Amino acid sequence: MIRDSDFDDLAHKSGEWLRGTGPESDIVISSRIRLARNLADFPFIRRCSDEDRVSIERNVRAKMDSIEEWKDVRYIDLEQLSETDRQFLVERQLISREIADAEGSRAVAIDPKEQYSVMINEEDHLRIQVMHSGLDLKSAWQSIDELDDKLEGAILYAFHPQFGYLTACPTNVGTGLRVSVMLHLPALVITRQIDKVFRSMQRINVTVRGLYGEGSQYTGDFYQVSNQITLGHREQDLVALVGDDVVPRIIEYERKARDFLVKQGQQDLHDDVSRALGILSTAKKISSEETMHYLSKVRMGVNLGLIDDVPVGTINKLFIHTQPAHLQKLQGRLLSSSDRNVERATYLQCHLSGKLSDGELN
Amino acid sequence: MKCQYCEKPATFHITELTEPGGPQVMHLCEEHARGFLQKEAATPAASIAGALAKQLNLGQTKQELAELDQKECPVCGISFFEFRNTGRLGCPFDYTHFAEDLIPLLTNIHDSVEHCGKRPRRAAAADSHAELIQLRREMEEAVEREDYERASEIRDELRRIEEAGSTEQNASEEEE
Numbered sequence: 071m072i073r074d075s076d077f078d079d080l081a082h083k084s085g086e087w088l089r090g091t092g093p094e095s096d097i098v099i100s101s102r103i104r105l106a107r108n109l110a111d112f113p114f115i116r117r118c119s120d121e122d123r124v125s126i127e128r129n130v131r132a133k134m135d136s137i138e139e140w141k142d143v144r145y146i147d148l149e150q151l152s153e154t155d156r157q158f159l160v161e162r163q164l165i166s167r168e169i170a171d172a173e174g175s176r177a178v179a180i181d182p183k184e185q186y187s188v189m190i191n192e193e194d195h196l197r198i199q200v201m202h203s204g205l206d207l208k209s210a211w212q213s214i215d216e217l218d219d220k221l222e223g224a225i226l227y228a229f230h231p232q233f234g235y236l237t238a239c240p241t242n243v244g245t246g247l248r249v250s251v252m253l254h255l256p257a258l259v260i261t262r263q264i265d266k267v268f269r270s271m272q273r274i275n276v277t278v279r280g281l282y283g284e285g286s287q288y289t290g291d292f293y294q295v296s297n298q299i300t301l302g303h304r305e306q307d308l309v310a311l312v313g314d315d316v317v318p319r320i321i322e323y324e325r326k327a328r329d330f331l332v333k334q335g336q337q338d339l340h341d342d343v344s345r346a347l348g349i350l351s352t353a354k355k356i357s358s359e360e361t362m363h364y365l366s367k368v369r370m371g372v373n374l375g376l377i378d379d380v381p382v383g384t385i386n387k388l389f390i391h392t393q394p395a396h397l398q399k400l401q402g403r404l405l406s407s408s409d410r411n412v413e414r415a416t417y418l419q420c421h422l423s424g425k426l427s428d429g430e431l432n
Numbered sequence: 433m434k435c436q437y438c439e440k441p442a443t444f445h446i447t448e449l450t451e452p453g454g455p456q457v458m459h460l461c462e463e464h465a466r467g468f469l470q471k472e473a474a475t476p477a478a479s480i481a482g483a484l485a486k487q488l489n490l491g492q493t494k495q496e497l498a499e500l501d502q503k504e505c506p507v508c509g510i511s512f513f514e515f516r517n518t519g520r521l522g523c524p525f526d527y528t529h530f531a532e533d534l535i536p537l538l539t540n541i542h543d544s545v546e547h548c549g550k551r552p553r554r555a556a557a558a559d560s561h562a563e564l565i566q567l568r569r570e571m572e573e574a575v576e577r578e579d580y581e582r583a584s585e586i587r588d589e590l591r592r593i594e595e596a597g598s599t600e601q602n603a604s605e606e607e608e
Binding site: 108110111112113114116117119121122193215218219222226227228229230231232233234235236238239240241243244245247262265299300301302303304305 | 443465507508509510518519520521522523524527528534537538541542543544545546547548549550551552553554561564565568569572
């Protein structure tokens with residue numbers, strides 16, 4: 071592994087999962103799976119002393135270092151990072167808000183393609199996550215299963231014959247598995263059906279959250295759908311519940327709503343998305359919230375063929391790269407909120423008015 | 433019709449069937465409806481609190497509840513009361529020590545108490561590692577009360593166990 075505290079290069083590129091490729095990528099942004107694991111010989115994080123946390127971090131780092139295939143994996147000590155840098159990794163979906171805001175020894179290992187990351191000393195000792203672009207849960211499960219086997223070869227996990235993998239919170243015990251699919255559902259929001267769709271889902275053991283997980287706002291019409299239960303089902307069955315049962319149904323509803331919008335008033339819709347693109351590519355200062363709002367419209371416009379010269383991967387990237395810590399990282403300095411609004415407008419203009427080719431963007 | 437919280441038109445009409453006072457109809461604008469639905473999305477801590485509250489209302493007397501709250505894990509020292517408040521357990525051994533108290537809770541959350549997924553090839557029996565966790569805690573307590581002699585004894589003991597563990601591990605890896 072490469073120990074690293076400087077990841078300025080990340081600000082100039084984007085993770086594989088943002089590419090806008092993979093099945094159903096007009097609606098599904100990403101497929102993510104995470105596994106919660108704990109070391110057998112330490113208390114759970116809340117009961118850990120500072121010294122325990124340091125030992126866990128050292129212990130796990132040493133074991134990961136011994137994994138031959140992990141030579142290019144970047145290892146970041148989160149305790150040493152500035153708040154902006156931690157925020158940057160949260161915006162990037164590589165670490166959770168919880169670990170960013172925590173104290174004491176904690177770290178994250180990230181693969182060069184940003185397809186997987188392992189958080190150390192989050193709510194559980196280990197949180198392994200894999201992210202793929204589009205609806206691609208089966209291969210994401212395969213990757214994380216292999217990753218977990220590899221780590222298990224080096225680390226002795228806390229496991230109970232009846233209760234399975236033991237976790238700090240009993241809501242994660244058993245498989246420790248959380249499957250999350252990030253969906254872009256603008257048409258269900260516009261046609262005001264989103265509420266109905268969610269209500270129907272609460273009965274089938276899945277939960278819905280905003281872009282940045284638990285308690286976050288539903289911004290940019292993004293919704294994360296995840297399994298609620300983790301015990302009593304095989305991992306493959308939980309993956310299938312979300313990936314083969316629930317998500318395809320929501321995709322179908324969203325497509326129907328999009329068809330309806332197109333049929334109802336193609337001109338109005340075309341006007342709406344074109345105006346959104348107009349604002350994003352000409353504004354001189356723009357807030358993060360307003361950006362999300364218009365990017366969501368543009369993204370739908372691109373997917374409906376109403377805007378044809380902007381690749382969807384570029385739009386996906388703009389959602390992440392126009393956020394506060396990303397803008398500051400790109401500028402290499404701290405910016406006030408109003409400076410960020412100016413910087414954000416400039417950034418959007420560069421990327422949407424054809425001044426840069428897509429090759430340069432990625 | 434206006435939203436019941438602001439001046440905007442109410443576009444969501446939600447009937448809440450689970451309110452204690454019977455069904456309640458709400459008329460909300462999009463923004464307030466989102467806020468409402470967001471609150472609805474259960475967080476793990478909230479669902480634990482909910483499940484615990486439900487479980488504790490069923491059949492348990494106040495006295496039983498008070499006794500349960502006092503129960504402590506001998507390894508990490510967490511009390512059931514503390515777990516109930518934070519929604520987080522203290523160590524892997526809690527699942528053994530509090531097993532019978534956790535079973536109704538797990539049934540409530542997962543509708544199951546039996547793991548049937550993946551199993552690690554090298555399973556560690558939770559109990560055998562409990563000793564390490566307990567010793568580390570005793571060491572910290574010794575340091576806190578400035579009993580450095582005891583702390584260093586425990587440190588030696590810990591080293592011995594850890595080294596024995598790693599030799600054992602190497603031996604089993606060689607066997608493979």
